[in-house]
């Protein structure tokens with residue numbers, strides 16, 4: 001990788017004058033930056049937020065607005081669900097793993113109710129109603145949804161409860177979340193410097209003390225008396241970084257605001273920061289979950305490989321890692337018709353046939369592949385069972401002619417994208433790996449010690465995750481650990 005603008009740190013001795021000085025300097029105004037700013041001000045700090053764009057928002061504002069929360073939130077209770085922090089922790093460790101960050105997941109689960117309250121106190125709206133079937137984002141304004149907690153094997157690992165808290169919106173809720181957090185930031189003393197791109201960290205005796213940034217054609221130097229917090233998002237838009245760390249993601253569609261260039265991560269690496277889980281990703285596989293769950297997903301030789309009622313991102317991870325996204329959704333006419341028009345996101349079958357023999361021929365699968373798989377599926381589905389993958393009996397029904405197949409690699413785009421989405425290659429992805437941080441947002445160095453003065457949160461860090469991903473954990477860990485970074489940076493350690 002050869003960045004056009006040098007990224008190595010600058011020694012403070014080279015800075016003759018600082019244009020701006022503050023206690024806590026936050027780079028990036030998405031959900032993590034906003035949360036960091038709010039709690040840093042609350043902790044008594046002067047705060048400046050730097051944002052490269054002309055306004056805050058980032059990927060957070062484009063997101064679905066699902067926040068993963070639980071442990072018995074008022075929304076869960078109002079919808080009639082008991083939940084505990086222990087169950088939430090067990091689920092997350094299983095679903096985000098193997099190797100999810102145990103300390104972060106534990107703390108996040110235990111403090112989840114309080115974090116829900118913090119969001120509500122900052123005017124983030126959630127509606128106490130349940131959306132009860134698999135989808136990416138409900139077409140209604142329902143505030144609670146399952147994220148596969150009631151699917152195998154998770155239903156045997158932890159007591160199931162729906163924990164997808166969706167910010168109230170009639171479409172994607174991220175804009176509502178960011179409007180509320182930005183309004184809250186506006187009410188504080190925090191200053192927001194837009195059109196300002198952080199380029200390099202400033203270091204003094206091993207401590208990060210500021211940032212050199214560009215504001216249009218001007219180079220500006222910022223001094224941070226207590227700490228710098230990096231909340232610049234992930235690196236899915238940086239092809240070189242993907243090739244280096246997560247080559248499976250190269251060439252896929254990117255789920256971001258277009259600015260996940262990873263510069264914040266590399267800026268910190270340049271002062272000795274360690275990274276973690278750099279191959280991790282959300283794999284937003286290009287299929288309609290409601291179609292998949294009513295039918296099945298198979299690989300190029302017609303074999304199922306997962307129960308179709310898990311969170312679809314986990315289907316995406318399995319489909320990418322095991323089958324390079326060469327996968328098909330197989331369903332019948334009834335299954336297709338059962339999915340309401342507004343949940344189909346424009347997806348139509350690519351192959352339709354009266355018999356499975358014709359369908360497998362059309363797709364180019366070995367003779368008998370689908371006949372065997374669907375035959376076995378139907379045999380057990382008639383008894384409400386799925387001994388192969390344990391899909392819930394709620395979704396089991398023998399599939400009947402006419403049959404259809406959807407080629408996942410042809411892509412799809414949610415209506416929110418207009419014509420802008422492609423789902424290129426079968427999935428839209430974003431990175432979940434990044435800077436290795438403590439639960440207080442301290443960025444760790446290669447010896448495992450905190451780099452003085454340097455903090456990070458959001459998708460610039462590796463957060464809760466390892467290889468798995470559940471929707472809501474990015475807005476969730478970004479705001480939760482962003483707040484903690486704001487407090488820790490304010491302590492000036």
Ligand SMILES: Cc1cc2nc3c(=O)[nH]c(=O)nc-3n(C[C@H](O)[C@H](O)[C@H](O)COP(=O)(O)OP(=O)(O)OC[C@H]3O[C@@H](n4cnc5c(N)ncnc54)[C@H](O)[C@@H]3O)c2cc1C
Pocket residue numbers: 027028029030031032033050051052053056057058059060061062063064065066067068174196197198199231232233234255256257259263264430457458459460471472473474475476478
């Ligand atoms: C369509 C879509 C749907 C999604 N749905 C969900 C969902 O429902 N739930 C969920 O949890 N996650 C969802 N995600 C993922 C989630 O939105 C992101 O992972 C999360 O918002 C990242 O937050 P952040 O604060 O770390 O980064 P961002 O929100 O991306 O903010 C980073 C900010 O930093 C700025 N920046 C970057 N570099 C610099 C620099 N050098 N100097 C100054 N500023 C800089 C950027 O311009 C940006 O504004 C979705 C993402 C997309 C794109």
